[in-house]
Amino acid sequence: MKRSVNFSFHHMVRIPEPELMEDPIQVESYAQADFEMAHSFLIRKFQDRLPLKFTPESILDLGCGPGDMSSRLFSQFPDSNFTFVDGSEFMLDLCKKRMGTLTSKKRNQKMEFKKELVQDFVPESPFDLVFSNSLLHHLHDPFEFWGAVQRSIHTDSFIFISDLMRPDSLNMADHLLERYANNEPDVLKKDFYNSLLAAYRIEEVKEMLEIVRLNTKLNLEPITDRHWICYSKPRH
Numbered sequence: 001m002k003r004s005v006n007f008s009f010h011h012m013v014r015i016p017e018p019e020l021m022e023d024p025i026q027v028e029s030y031a032q033a034d035f036e037m038a039h040s041f042l043i044r045k046f047q048d049r050l051p052l053k054f055t056p057e058s059i060l061d062l063g064c065g066p067g068d069m070s071s072r073l074f075s076q077f078p079d080s081n082f083t084f085v086d087g088s089e090f091m092l093d094l095c096k097k098r099m100g101t102l103t104s105k106k107r108n109q110k111m112e113f114k115k116e117l118v119q120d121f122v123p124e125s126p127f128d129l130v131f132s133n134s135l136l137h138h139l140h141d142p143f144e145f146w147g148a149v150q151r152s153i154h155t156d157s158f159i160f161i162s163d164l165m166r167p168d169s170l171n172m173a174d175h176l177l178e179r180y181a182n183n184e185p186d187v188l189k190k191d192f193y194n195s196l197l198a199a200y201r202i203e204e205v206k207e208m209l210e211i212v213r214l215n216t217k218l219n220l221e222p223i224t225d226r227h228w229i230c231y232s233k234p235r236h
């Protein structure tokens with residue numbers, strides 16, 4: 001299988017950032033950041049794309065970080081079994097703490113926290129819902145991410161992935177920084193900026209989907225000036 005993506009050079013080249021978020025200051029400020037606006041918008045898009053009456057028994061959150069999205073998923077599906085994966089122990093601990101404060105009526109609900117690289121993640125059984133926000137741009141080899149997704153699904157799984165997209169120029173990146181992170185602490189600003197430069201362009205994601213043959217299963221759409229979503233096509 002062809003493993004490389006023919007990235008175009010007409011646009012700003014990608015500048016990778018470290019995969020794991022492990023620096024205590026970076027982690028703490030990310031965990032304390034107010035993602036309400038961006039994350040509630042993404043969750044609404046997710047809800048709009050879900051099949052009617054979808055109640056997943058098992059949910060995977062890849063690259064869960066400190067669990068802001070995870071807790072939103074939990075409120076929507078309080079009785080599902082959850083598996084949270086993150087390669088950063090610090091992040092995973094914060095996620096564990098946050099999820100510990102939430103309760104479900106269901107007894108025997110399974111909550112698993114796995115400190116693992118997505119590259120190494122091999123689930124015992126596939127999940128009904130595979131979710132991931134803001135992880136792909138961290139990966140130096142994006143196909144490692146898609147491999148983990150493919151190992152985690154069955155034919156009826158619903159997939160929802162969202163991430164940032166790389167702007168066309170440094171000017172555009174500056175503009176996005178000013179527009180969306182102007183009042184944030186410097187660490188967060190730097191994080192956001194580095195993430196924008198490390199993000200994949202939507203054309204690049206499209207090409208990845210074609211290479212791994214997920215393009216027949218998934219739709220890909222830009223939804224803001226800096227985010228794309230990718231989700232299972234409706235089944236007829």
Ligand SMILES: C[S@@+](CC[C@H](N)C(=O)[O-])C[C@H]1O[C@@H](n2cnc3c(N)ncnc32)[C@H](O)[C@@H]1O
Pocket residue numbers: 019020021022062063064065066067068069085086087088091116117118119132133134135138139
């Ligand atoms: C930007 S945060 C996103 C966290 C969360 N999904 C959210 O929406 O807030 C990215 C997370 O992915 C984790 N991560 C990055 N590369 C990873 C890898 N190769 N394997 C596992 N986790 C990884 C980082 O440690 C970090 O917690």
